[in-house]
Structures are given as structure tokens and as C-alpha cells.
Amino acid sequence: MTIHGFRHTHTSLLFEAGATIKEVQDRLGHSNSKTTLDIYTHVTKKAKHDAANRFAKFMGK
Structure with missing residues (x-):
């Protein structure tokens, strides 16, 4: 990974x-x-998972 890649991460x-x-x-x-x-x-992946959980919680599940 490049230095610039580390910056994105x-x-x-x-x-x-x-x-x-x-x-x-x-x-x-x-x-x-x-x-x-x-x-x-x-x-x-964690952010996608967290967003799905927040939506499920909002919907009452």
C-alpha cells in the first residue's frame, strides 16, 4: 500500500x-x-453494517 493509500484508509x-x-x-x-x-x-464493511443496524432499529426490529 502506498502512503496515499494509508491516507485514504x-x-x-x-x-x-x-x-x-x-x-x-x-x-x-x-x-x-x-x-x-x-x-x-x-x-x-463495518459502516455498511452499522447503517443497516441503525435502519433496522429505526424500523423497530
């Missing part, structure tokens, strides 16, 4: 850990949060 893990977009944007040094969201965020 680090970003995704920050979001998974609950960091806000502004916190991650600042940490990466981006002047625009759109760059952070469009290029550096990736949906992990």
Missing part, C-alpha cells in the same frame, strides 16, 4: 470512529470539505 477510519467532516477536513489540510468527502471517504 486513515480518513475512512476517522469517520468510522465518529469524527466529523470538519475535523477530518482540518486534519487532512483541505480547504474544502467537498474534497474530503468526494475523494477521501470510502464506505467500509
